[in-house]
Amino acid sequence: MTIKNTKYIFVTGGVVSGLGKGITAASVGLILKSTGYSVDIIKFDPYLNVDPGTMSPIEHGEVYILEDGSETDLDLGHYERFLDINLTSNSSVTAGKIYSSILEMERAGLFLGKNVQLIPNVTNYIKECFVRCNEAVDVRIIEIGGSAGDMEGEIFLEAIRQFRREKRGDVLHIHLGYVPFLACSQEYKTKPFQNSLRELLRSGLQPNVLVARYEKQPNADIEIEQLGKIALFGNIAPEYVLPVPDLKSIYEVPNHLIKVGAVPLLAEFMKSDIYPVLPAFFLQDGVNQTTGKSVKVGVVGKYGSKLGDADYSVMQSLAIAGFYAGCEVIPEIILADDLVDPMSQTWDRLKSCDAVMVLGGFGRRGMEGKIKAIEYARTTKKPFLGICLGLQLAVVEFARSVCGMDAMSAEMLEEGEPANPSTSKVIDYMLGQSEYTPKGGTMRLGGYQCELSDGSIVRELYKVSSVIERHRHRLEVQNQYVDILASHGMQVTGKHYYEGKTGPKYLSEMIELDRRLHPFFVATQSHPEVLSRPTKAHPLFLGLVTEALAKIIAH
């Protein structure tokens, strides 16, 4: 199916943030993609950080890495998973990135002595980002972070206003608003949504479709009357208001949007019929429990946030692996620091798990607890998957406990503290990296090729001999210790080969224990969690869940 011009769908939100603009944008994209259109998607964040790479995962959620090494917001993960596409840095734009580029151009004299202003210079730059291509596509979806009325978001709304004027029929604007339920009067209140619409109208923006986000109550649901009110204040006909309650799973959203009438609205915009054929995963809301079993996976991380936003892609990867293994996966989120005390009750939670994961992280905090969790998984033979720092600490733990070495990672030292000369730094900074390297886009980032050893567990899981995984790290396994580790049963089974200054070299990408020592002890320097897709579980996550499930079924 080809269409002449790219069509643009803007998604904004109002009243509060966290309404699921990203999920809505990705769901609309999926409906169009599954009809046969090519779709891509861009997220604009109005904050001044140049990228989310330096923001705390506890406050902002995980940093999601793209193939080209861009450090982005977790919404990019929704986009890649829902649409099964690989995005580039063009899909992640912050106000910080825009302003720093414009200021660089100003310093380079590119404005030829003219004033540099919000309008037209910044708005023009934003509009260029709207059309700048990943590839030519039929539909580009553009999500604007924050809420209508935020001062820092105004310039983006102005850019949309101008863009819409220029592109006329090729722009659709979807606006989400929250409709709170007042318990004392037992009713839904539309006034905050009305106010956010007023805010948009004041900026010269008339949305075409409104999404009313609300919490369904045991005895109450949003009524036609309230939707009518929203339509009235939004200046549109009632069928252009789509009610979307909180759903059990984000993967229900595309199908829900179809059920509440999104298809005719999108067909009208595309000027063509829409026949979405959603993948089975979305039609089943991400649930497939054919074995009737559940697998509990201890997820040992530094952040341990209740919602799991700090490790969002790991949570999604486990759920997707469960779908393909035919079981429910229950993640048991464990704060690594809570494992330091051997008497802490957190140990009971870890011990109740069928498999253990140790996640990535930066800095000393949490390392000791992670090492204890690794030792526990190794000695009890519970299926284990280590990610990034999880690999590095698995090497440290093995070198200490099994090879009898006084081993450490350079990251364990206090800033400026010298290492004990008799200590083996089995993990150290890569060439050109150190704890003093400036922050922001300076780590080893993005996709790198990895060759898998014949006969290894990872080779069996991936079913191919060479894979590309994404990375975000500064330290690596020191290869002079690889033979000692191997002689005790820890093998490097994934390698990235490259040309070093003094000849060919490799970076240890994957390690595993000899199957005679442990049935499934695997770790990777990469972040496989960003490559799980609802249409295809990631082999390492699927391997972990399948192994744990097989043990449960055998008992």
Ligand code: GLN
């Ligand atoms: N801190 C370690 C490094 O920089 C691990 C990074 C990670 O887990 N993402 O290499």
